Amino acid sequence: MHRISWLALLAAMGAFAPVSAYAQSALPRVELELRAGDGSAVSGGVFVPFVLGDGTVLFGDGWVSYQDGGPVYGSVGGGVRHQFGDWVLGANATLDFANSPYDFSYQQLSAGLEALGSQFEFRINAFAPLGDTANAVDGLSTIAVRNGSFVANQGYEVALYGVDAEAGIRLPVFDQDSANALKLFAGAFAQRSDLTGTISGLTARTELTLGLDQYLPGANMALGAGLRYDSQDQLSASVSIRLSAPIGGSPAQAAATSPLYQRIERNRAISTLAGNFGADEAAFASNGSSQVLQLSSANGPASDLNALIAAAGEGTIILASGDIVVDETLALVANQMFIGGGGVIDLHTADGQMFSYANPGDRTTLVAAAGASRLAAPVAVDGITLADGTTLSTLSITGAENAIVARDAANITIDNVTIDGVTGNGIVLNRVDNAVIRNSRISNTTICLSNSDCEFSIFDPTFVPNAAVNAVGVQNLTIAGLDIADVTYGIFIAPDIDDSGWPSVVTSEAENIDISNVRITNSRREALMTVGAHDITIDNLHVDNSALERDMDLVVFQTSNDITLTNSTLNGGVNGLMFAYYSGIPGVNPANISVSNVAISNTSRAGIFINPSNNLSFTDVTITNAGSYGIYMYGDNWGFMGGPVRDIAFSNVAINGAADAAVYLTGPIANVQGAVSTDAATPACEATSGPWSGTTLTQDAGYAFTIAGMELTGANLGMVCGQ
Known part of the structure; x- marks a missing residue:
């Protein structure tokens, strides 16, 4: 409620107090009420009569209520009553204020007429909200599919116009002039707003009033119980206890029991209703479309499904449901979104209101098989093909060649x-620009054991089979939150190359790759391999091949440059991290590569193997239990395979438990900076010797390289490392 509304209410209630000084036969009364059940509340109020004579009484009335759940109500008003023989006729009016359950402020005028007798009483009240009677509540808005389109229905909280009527009877349980009374009431009501239909219903209640003269003259306690049923099939109940006492003395007995001075009986709250009452409005997905196609196996075989997908046209949101068996590849059209059962899609209206819609269909699986059984023999079809602007979400694919x-x-x-x-690759991307793979899992692909069939070859550098992600000629690729397990290759990235002439020409680069939060377990061959790629960021990559008897290198950067690898673990493998170069692959030898906060362990050979490379930095790197060497540096003595290993920097690099030595050097090595520490059981270094090895260490001014605290130079290389 606005602050000014509460101040006005309190001021008005206070203004009633002086009036009581003029009352001759009645005193102001205060009340405290506790209500539980429907509309649970703590309430308090004051009733101030002013006797004019000749059976006429003016009165003021104020009330404040705090309801369970937060709404606060208040009212201030008054009325007039006149005695006509055995009946009292009256009229009243109040101004009501409220803070609603959704924290909106409302005001309303209410007016009532009443006829009160010693045995019967009748009353009717009307309520009219003022000002803003409807407020948008986005959390109540809903999304639905109607006539093949998404529609939004705005949620509102509305204040209701209303009228109610009630009749009551005093049961002959106590004497008519007793302060004790038992009454029964029955009533009806109707409420509506500009956005809703009419809600009508019935009420019934009982109230037992007990005088408390022995404790406080003129005071009483009322115990009540009520039921309410409306046309929306809502039944509610409540119980209450109310204490009432005079202020300023003991009222005359006649005043204490007279209908002239009884409280106003009415609904003191402002009735509100919350729901989605707005008109239907088109809702659009991120692709700008609101069109919907609902798809399941009930739509027929794959050929029929493809016909429906094509006919739906560009931009259609496809809501799939249940297992869908396909004997031919499903093919999406440009800008379509394929959402499986349980998938959530973000939508918006033209005015920018945002919604989330969950596909209510069953969990969806594409089963590429000849029969309906998920265990049926796989068939040589891909699961689904994507076109420009398409989205694939919340789906399982099994039994396909390429999923x-x-x-x-x-x-x-x-x-x-x-x-x-799948029998082939999990995800195949060829010449794709701007692709996102996230929150997904690829597992149990066909494991290829044949070296002749499946090992990567520098003579066919854009091909590997059976990869979880096989990306060739991709730009602006993001892989985030991917779990890969039990596969031949993990992630393979290479450019698209035309090798019809010499030299080979890149026709589609592999560049701007962002890989994060990826876990690869049990890859028979390379877990992550980049070939001729550049501008790559890798963070939180965790590879664990320690349970395999046979595997290959874990991470390989082949003829790739401008790479960062951070916050990662590499466990198992032949070599944990490999830098490789081949002059027949378009590109440069590995360069401008930063490795930091990386733990490498349990390799069968080296932790890090560096072929001809330059500008590599290693910071906060640990290598544990390497099968041969912690770091193996292999320079090109012949000059056509990349030249020396040069410009290498080590900072806080520790090698513990290497079987042969911490560092191995062969061929020309130049400009190594920093320090490598070892445990006491690991020899510092080894180096090859002989006329054919060409092993040298050339350090320009300002470069210093130490292993286990000993500086290594070109002059002492043979003595320290046994050259």
């Missing part, structure tokens, strides 16, 4: 997808 394929496409999103049991 998801996108070629010559841009702006695609793969989110919350599970791929299992």
